[in-house]
Amino acid sequence: MTTAPQSIEALYEALHENDQRPYGRTRTVTAEELADAAEQFDDPALLIDALLELQEAYTYGAEPRKSPVVFARLLNLYDEQPDAFDERMRHQLFWRFKWVANALLALPEIPLATLRQWLGEMRDRYVKADIDLQPYYGQAYQLADHLGEDTALAYELWAGRVRSRYSDCEACEICERALFHVGRGDDPRALGIWEPVLSGQDSCQEEPARSISYALLPLLRTGAADRARELHLAGYRACRRNPSMAPEVGRHLEFCALTGNEARGLELLAENRSLFEEVDSPADQLAFLTGVEVLLQRVEALGHGGLATAGYAGRSWTVASLRTEIRTRADELAARFDARNGTASVSTHRRTRLERAPLLDALELTLRPRALDEMTTAQPAPVVSAPESHPETLAELIIRARELDEEGHPEADTAWERLHALATAPDYRHPDDPAVGPLVRLRAELLEHEAGLAERKEDNATAAALAEEAAGLYEDAGRTGQAVLARARALLAAAEAADGDETAKAEAVAAAHAAICRLHEEASAPGPAAAQLTPHEEAALLRVRAAARGLRLQFTRSQEDVPAAFAELDLLHEFATRHALKGQISGAGLLRASVHAMSGDLPAARAQLDSLLDRLRAGGPAWHLPRTLGLRGRVHLGMRDAEAAHTDLTEAVRLANEWPAARMDRGRLHSDLGEACLHLGLLDEALRHLTRGAEMHLRQGDRVDGFCAYSNAAQLSIDLDRVEDAIALLDSVLAEPDIAGGELDDRLTAQLRLTRARALHAGGDLKAATTEFAALAAESADWSDDPGSHAMIAGETAVLLAEAGEFGPAREALDQALAAHATSPESARYEQLSNHLREVARLQAQQQGEEGLRPARALLAEAERLAAAAARAGFVPQGRSLETALAYEHGRVNAYAGAYEESLTALTQTLTLLGEVGSGDERIGEWTECVRLAGVVEGIYLERTGPALARIDAAVGRLTAIGRPDATTPLTELAAQLRDE
Structure with missing residues (x-):
């Protein structure tokens, strides 16, 4: 808050605004400032409201030391000026006696006598105010449970009494009753009590998140692992990064540790690192730290104590060092509680959690399962020297790596990686062997291998620089043929890295191809300056030439470039055949099939691949089979033969x-x-392969492909109604360092966030979805090069705002969407924006009735102008026409607003536009619903039963005549209703 409100009205407005903020430091600091500001006005009611807001901020901001102080001021005000408290304020005052009891219980410095004294004060105040004592007995039970006393009597005194208006909410009391039975080892009974909360029937500020966190282990113990998994995903999202729910976060970490999901536990710990500093409640700290320690203890027991992990600010932590720190702090906290309580209950409960054995070896919690081996170690990697136990000498390893590289063998990477570790070690000694050559040659080879890795990751600029550096070292080593080949690869990689559009890139590749050809001619020319290329080197050089031609075709997609590409492949194939280079022969075949595919001749591509597969199966190399089958699978997809594609790709995965x-x-x-x-409708299998593919892309450094695949997997999860899976997956992906650090392309990050926002919407979290959509709409407004994306995001944002009843901001978002569309109209966007306009209009009429009719009609008029522009642009929608959709929406909007004559006219027009339907018509459902709605308006609201029945009976007759009696049910039910009335 920059300046204090200068009037009572402004301060009330600021209090209301602060009440909309999430609990946390910002809300708390603002509440403190507003309470100070309220002191300046001679208005007791204003001060009471400000203090109530401040206490709420302290309570739900995990600051229990401050909450009782504010409540004491409120209680003094009540004693001094009871008439200043209206009924709402009085109810809040007596309700919050429980808040103070809970706050005092959470502070070990508060003596036990003070706790009992406060409960006595609460009882006396309730009796004096003629308030039922059930809430008091609830607090007495919680104190007995905390102290480790026999709670049977305290439980009956509380749970056996009838609830009152000052009792905790139904959901909170259900949780306490369930926990009583968990403590007695009766998990089935506890889960039965919990069911209304776990299923979402009963909820409140903290529920069902609190109950879910407690119910996870009982669910596992009773064999309901799938239910536990579902609730973990939903429950964790509701409490993450929330200081007032730190104990719940700790229980989710414990759940991960006990189900073989230690890596996910470390991810969630990193996401909640702020809780180490933000939780002021000692009881909440202890519960959170114990959950963290359960996780760290398990990770260390599995031999991963050296992993880096998130912890207290100010230093780096390993799992082992953080566990030691936490154990010290948590033991001290538990000891303080035990000293205050005069029992060992708190330490005993902590020890019970720490001594639990894993309940499951492995429970797949998310679509992105991680292993501890994939986490980053915080310990320096040990120095690697040549292993004496390995059967081959260093010289033999170098020679074998070169041989594998010449063959294009997949195991070449492993050999080069071993050599890189050995050659960069401080104690490396290069073999003095003429067959191996000088160290400078090996360094060039290692650089060229790094260049290849960079190229596979599409980091072409790095690949070009490394290959050029390798070329220089090859020349120093006298390996002129290898130098020429490395320089050719550098030229091609540099061309791929060039800036510009497809045309510019095509020109850059053409220039690179010409330069490579000159290199080849110079190296092959007779004379002492010739590079003396070996057959393997020359074939590889021809392969680079062919790749350049193929890449140009990929950029231009011009038939004029096809003959040149095939000519290069003819040269490669002839040379490789003459020198019996099997790998290059099959490589030429793959490139030829790719050229056929790029030129649009899919049958020729398939024939080429059929022939190549026969040759590979007969004579190898076997490691070319997966790639060849994969390409044929993609060709089959292009030919709309999903069955054949599935067969090829399944075999390709198996062989790979x-x-x-x-x-x-x-x-x-x-x-x-x-x-x-997906094409075959095997949706669960599709999801499995999409997520596996995404993770493999990421592991190989293909970040963009990996994140795109995860975005697709998340969208499929939403389509499969696995919303929590989608949200958990995207939360994990968005936490990746390069995304969180802003290193990834902002459009791809926005796509991931957009998919997450859609998942939140699908999951019913309208507030969170709207917040994210609004943020994305604001950010995308600056995308001058991509107005279409902004139009789409702003349009979706408008719909969510309308769902929340925010029609003014919704209209502003729609105006943004229309303005962005106007700068760069696209055919597909006409229908999308029309849908958004119509949906906001429908929502406004539905929520506001007659009051919303005028603005809703204005939105439909905007949609009509958009439809006219679409018609002028030649846009043809895939489904119903925009005019038909508009007519139907006019019918619905007018019906919601009570304009029934206009509604009936619009619905009749819709039926005219739809026309007659046939037996296989996809519009039958839409047509039938329009008839039904027209029948409702005409027969019920306009009370014209006869015409309405005639309309409905005619429609039923039509559906029966075309053999679709199954579609008549809603119409016959409406007809029966009309006849009864």
Whole structure:
């Protein structure tokens, strides 16, 4: 708050605004400032409201030390000026006696005698105010439970009494009753009591998140692992990063530790690192820290104590060091509570949690399962020297790596990686062996391998620089043929890295191809300056030339570039055949099939791949089979043969698993197989392959492909009504360092956030979804190069705002969407924006009735202008026409607002536009619903039963005549209702 409100009205407005903020430091600080400001006005009611807001901020902001102080001021005000408290304020005052009791209980410095004295004060005040004592007995039970006393009597005194208006909410009391039975080992009974809360029937500020966190382990113990998984996803999202729900976060971490999800637990711990500093409640700190310690203890027991982990600010932590720190702090806290209580109950409960054994070896919690081996270690990697136990010498390893590289063997990467570790070690000694050559040659080879890795990650600028550096070292080593090949690869990579549009990139590749050809000619020319290319080197150089031609075709998609691409492939194939280079022969075949596919001749591509597969199965190399099958699978997808694609891609995935992952592009294979599954309606299998493909892309450094695949997987999860899975998946992806650090392309990050916002909306979290959509709409407004995306985001934002009843902001968002569309109209966007306009109009009429009719009609008029523009642009929608959709929406909007004559006219016009329907018509459902709604308006609201029945009977007759009696049910039910009335 920059300046204090200068009037009572302004201060009330500021209090209301602050009440809309999430609990946390910002809300609390503002509440403190507003309470100070309220002191300046001679208005007791204003001060009471400000103090009530401040106490609420302290209570739900996990600051129990301050809450009782504010309540004491309120209580003094009540004693001095009881008439200043209206009924609402009085109710809040007596309700919050429980808040103070809970706050005092959470502070070990508060003596036990003071706790009992406060409960006595609460009892006396309730009796004097003629308030039922059930809430008091509830607090007495909680104190007995905290002290570890026999709670049977205290429980009966509380739970056996009838609830009153000052009792805790039904959901909170259900949780306490369930926990009583959990404490007695009766999980089934506890879960039965909990069911109304766990199923969402009863809820409040803290529920069902609190109950879910407690119910996770009982669910596991009773064999309901799937239910526990579902509730973990939903429950964790409701409490993450919330200081007042730190104990709940700790229980979710414990759940991860006990179900084989230690890596996810560390991810969630990192997401909640702020809780180490923000939780002021000692009781909440202890509950949170114990959950963290359960997780860290399990990770360390599995041998991963050296993993980096999030912890207290100001230093770096490993799992082992953080566990030691937490154990010290938590033991001290527990000891303070025990000293205050005069019992060992708190320490005993903590020890019970720490001694629990895992309940399941592995429970797949999310669509992105992680393993501890994939986490980052905080300990320095040990120095690697040549392993004496390995059967081959260093010289033999170098020679073998070169041989594998010449063959294009997948295991070449493993050999080069071993050599890189050895050659960069401080104690490395290069073999003095003429067959190995000088150290400078090995360094060049290692650089060229790094360049290849960068190229696979599409980091072409880095690849070009490394390859050029390698070329220089090859020349120093006297390896002129390898130098030429490395320089050719550098030229092609630099062209791929060039800025500009597709045309500019095509020109850059053409220039690179010409330069590579000159290199080849110079290297092959007779004379002492010739590079003396080996057959393997020359074939590889021809392969680079062919790749350049193919890349140009990929950019231009011009038939004029096809003959040149095939000419290069003819040169490669002839040379490789003459020198019996099997790998290059099959490589030429793959490139030829790719050229056929890019030129649009899919049958020729398939024939080429059929022939190549026969050759590979007969004579190898076997490691080319997965890639060839993968390409044929993609060709089959292009030919709309999903069955054949599924067969090829399934075999490709199986064969790829037999080889090192780096050269097999398993991410692409799984992603393509997921697409084939989608076409076949195998949605669960598609989801499995999309997520596997995404993770493989990320592991191989293909960040963009990986995140795109995860976005697709999340959208599919939403379509499958696995909303919490989608949200958890996207939360995990958005927490990746390069995304969280803003290093990823902002449009891809926005796409991930947009999918998450849609998932939140699908899951019923309208507030969170609207907040995210509004943020994305504001950010995308600056995308001058992409107004279409802003139009789409702003339009969706408008619909969510309308759902929340915020019609003014919704109209502003629609205006933004229309303005962005106007700067760069696109055909597909006409229908999308029309849908948004019509939906906001419908929502406004539905929520506001007659009051909303005028603005709703204005929105429909805007949609009509958009439809006219679409018609002028030649846009043809895939489904019903925009005019038909508008007529139907006019019918609904007018009906909601009570303009029944206008509604009937619009619905009749809709039926005219739809026309007659046939037996296989996809519009039958839409047509039938329009008839039904017209019958409702005409027969019920306009009370014209005869015409309405005639309309309905005619429609039923039509549906029966075309063999669709199954579609008549809603009409016959309405007809029966009209006849009865």
